[in-house]
Amino acid sequence: MKRVVIIGGGIAGLATAYSLREHSDAPFEIRLIERKDRLGGNIRTERASGFLIEGGPDCFLSEKPWAMELCKRVGLGDELLPTNEHNRKTFVLSRGKLHVLPEGVILMVPTKILPLATSSLISVPGKIRMAMELFVPKRKGPRDESLGDFVRRRLGAEALEKIAEPLVAGVHAGDPETMSVRASFPKFVQLEEDYGSLIKGMLKKLELLKKTHKPAAGTPNKRVTMFMTLKNGLGSLIDTLQEKVSSSKDTVVATGVNVSGVERKADAYEITIEGGEKIAADAVVIAAPAYAAASLVRFDKELPAKLLTIPYVSTATVSIAFRKKDIKHPLNGFGFVVPKVEKRKIMAATWTSVKFSLRAPDDSVLIRCFVGGSKDTSLLGASDEEMVRTVRQELKDIMGIDAEPVLSRVFRWMNSMPQYTIGHEERIDWIDERVAGYPGFYLVGSAYHGIGISDSVRYAEIVAKKVLHHIKASKPQ
Ligand SMILES: Cc1cc2nc3c(=O)[nH]c(=O)nc-3n(C[C@H](O)[C@H](O)[C@H](O)COP(=O)(O)OP(=O)(O)OC[C@H]3O[C@@H](n4cnc5c(N)ncnc54)[C@H](O)[C@@H]3O)c2cc1C
Structure with a gap:
């Protein structure tokens, strides 16, 4: 055979x-x-004291349908879980405070005027520069460029520093100055090529989507959101x-x-x-x-x-759970990302129990922080206790949480994230x-x-x- x-x-x-x-x-x-x-490799789900903890990935993108289709083919269609409907905001840490990522910003491209105009995250010159993207000429030549150069060229330095860089670090653990825009974000390169502007291209795509999109019917579990996961975890x-x-x-x-x-x-x-x-x-x-x-x-x-x-980079996720009553922060979003210039020890935090149902008991919250990546791997050599202590200090500084956690779990991912x-x-x-x-x-x-x-x-x-x-x-x- x-x-x-x-x-x-x-x-x-x-x-x-x-x-x-x-x-x-x-x-x-x-x-x-x-x-x-x-x-499972990077995919690792654990259950402890009523919490569902994802050590590695916690979701997949529905825009790329292959994981979702595989779930359906193996009989997990009814297990697919969308993100929650409320509090779908992401925050960005800037000058030590959390600011809402303006609604309508798709990865780094603004598609709504009012939320950007009233945003406390971006300065007035930064907003004007982002809007000027409509008039930035197309780049000529097929040569690859870094994501950093691409965003600076099209949307300006502030959009890179406060939006693209932290979002990319939070997802890919990568450095935009070395990352290939063609390999990592081919859609953006295509938008520039096809429409001469990311904003123009994105608006056209959204218009098209509105025309062809059929509203999701039925129960919440039939909804398809940008990020999808499984009720019992990716494990x-x-x-x-x-x-x-x-x-x-x-x-x-x-x-x-x-x-x-x-x-x-x-x-x-x-x-x-x-x-x-x-x-x-x-x-x-x-x-x-x-x-x-x-x-x-x-x-x-x-x-x-x-x-x-x-090349590969190393990261770790630190999941920490608290009793709801011990937390003053409203947790009114899916989490936050941290620009490099803020010089913090964490790259991002997901407010897991707000983003997805079935992750924590009703009286508790689960927060997952990312450390390491291309920014700073020094903390990865620390003991679990030290890592949890550092992450708690970060959550205290950023979110004002000084409660005693009810659970903490560290997962190290050494050389686990390839860099394009x-x-x-x-x-x-x-x-x-x-x-x-x-x-x-x-x-x-x-x-x-x-x-x-x-x-x-x-x-x-x-x-x-x-x-x-x-x-x-x-x-x-
Ligand atoms: C912290 C973290 C968060 C992430 N979050 C997301 C997310 O939310 N969504 C998403 O889509 N992606 C996410 N990713 C990326 C995602 O994990 C990967 O795309 C995917 O899991 C890669 O799968 P793989 O099978 O290619 O590699 P791996 O999962 O690395 O599997 C490779 C396997 O090969 C085994 N192996 C190595 N050498 C040998 C050998 N000599 N003999 C036998 N076996 C060997 C390893 O032990 C391992 O099990 C994340 C990654 C990390 C690290």
């Missing part, structure tokens, strides 16, 4: 395995090998995928097993497990981070070096071309064709189809 080996049991590896079975009834073996003793997607994938008698899921190398043998592959065991495979999919893939590839000298040019730096697209083109020279060998995961869960699922499904095509065409070993 033909054999496919998948190395890495994060969402990319699991979605590849699921998709392989979904699209083929042919008999072939799948071996999914995960280094850690649990599946329930991992558990369901694991169950579905393992239900086939020809699938072996091994956790706590470290792969140490991949060799190419004639038209097939040989996977070495730490300890010496060797597994032959007709196809191999590396669904581990790019630097891990680099350490495994033994049959090409240049590919590992190229894979190592994809300037030139990312060329790097990936090179890697894709190189990989295509080895039939039966594939790379998936958030390092290559999209950073979030949804893109990881989308690309895993593309690769699964390629694998099926390959094993159908190849001779048995």
Whole structure:
């Protein structure tokens, strides 16, 4: 029987395995090998004292439908959970105070005049500069540019400092001065190319959306919001995928097993497990981070070096819960982001129990803070106690919370967030071309064709189809 080996049991590896079975009834073996003793990679949901805590990702973008569609296909459609309807504001820390991100600002592009005009976040010259975006000429030439240069050029330095930079740091843990705008925000580049202005383009898109949008009917759980999650946490997607994938008698899921190398043998592959065991495979999919893939590839000298040019940053999430009655802050939003210039120890905080239902008991609130990222990783080496102490001090300074927490949980994510730096697209083109020279060998995961869960699922499904095509065409070993 033909054999496919998948190395890495994060969402990319699991979605590849699921998709392989979904699209083929042919008999072939799948071996999914995960280094850690649990599946899910960055996705990790825990329950404690009535709280649901997401250690890593807490939602996916509905605009990129692939994660949501996968949830529906595995039977989790009724479990999809939108963000709450009330208090959908985001705050930005500026000069030590929280200011509302003006309504209508979509990532960094203003689409409503009044909220921007009356905003306490942006200075009058800053607002005028943002509005001038309508008249900034298109940039010529296909060359990549940093997100920082792009935003400064189109919307001005203040929009970068107070809006784009903290939002991007809060989501990608990235540095806009090194981030590729083409690879990270292709839609904005397209808006500039198509409409000559981000504001003009965004308004046109919104108008179109209004015309085609059918109002969401029925129960709150049928609503689709920009961010979606699952009632029982994203871990329930991992558990369901694991169950579905393992239900086939020809699938072996091994956790706590470290792969140490991949060799190419004639038209097939040989996977070495730490300890010496060797597994032959007709196809191999590396669904581990790019630097891990680099350490495994033994049959090409240049590919590992190229894979190592994809940088990763480390972050941690610190979830802290309080009794509602102990908190004076109104928690009238989904959370806040922190611009670099504020020189704080946290990058962002999500007011989790306001953003999503079913995250905390009724008498409590759950707040999740991000530390580390490209800004400052010094705190990541601290003990859990020290990290919680620092985060509590930050919440005291920023939100006035000095209550005793009822629960705290720290999750460290070392080298877990790939960065799409300037030139990312060329790097990936090179890697894709190189990989295509080895039939039966594939790379998936958030390092290559999209950073979030949804893109990881989308690309895993593309690769699964390629694998099926390959094993159908190849001779048995
Ligand atoms: C703190 C944090 C918050 C995030 N928030 C969001 C969010 O809200 N929404 C969103 O869409 N995305 C978010 N992301 C990004 C999201 O986590 C990733 O897009 C996605 O989880 C990547 O999945 P993956 O399978 O590619 O990689 P991973 O989850 O990293 O999985 C790779 C797996 O490979 C295994 N592995 C490595 N080496 C080997 C080896 N030699 N042998 C066997 N196994 C190996 C690893 O142990 C790991 O389990 C967040 C990321 C982090 C770190």
